[in-house]
Amino acid sequence: MLVLTRKSEEAIKLGDSITITVVEIKGNQVRLGIDAPPDIRIYRNELYEKTRSENIHAAALSIEAFKKIKERLK
């Protein structure tokens, strides 16, 4: 992992089209501004990981599971 130190108002560029700016530092919180093209999706990492993990659990369901859920919805 590349680790850089930045001060408030300084920025980092990822490739040619993504810029991350340190907007404000307050106590133990950093506010980051992200400038990126619309096809680059931006997520809080823990929410991304939660969604991904849910997907992986949900991906292997069988036809029996479908029937079970169908029953529960009635």
Add this chain to the structure above:
Amino acid sequence: MVQFETSRFGVLEVEEERIINFPDGLLGFPDIRRYVLMDYKDTPLKWLQAVDDPDLAFIVTEPAVLFPDYKVRLDPATRQYLKLEKDEDLAVLMIIRVEGEQVIANLQGPLFLNAGSMLGAQIVVDKLL
């Protein structure tokens, strides 16, 4: 017509126009981009079957079926990503699973589909749900 194998339903054949394209795939499955939605007359549950991976399929349904008050906003970047021109072309689906006796919905990661462009995306809701 596109023909493809599935492990649950055997060989399927569907019109090209029915294939939904997720340019970034779904989280955890970024390389599988083409899916077909299979619905049924007697239940709001559907299968979202991958075209390019026979084993990969998700059980999905509209959020209102389980959560009548579930609302997600479509942000401008996603609107542009999906090439959405008419709001009525937008469909939202949730992936669900069952764990023991409990039905669990992936509220954190709804699927947004544009019926006009046949593009889809999984959105990560930006607050913990």
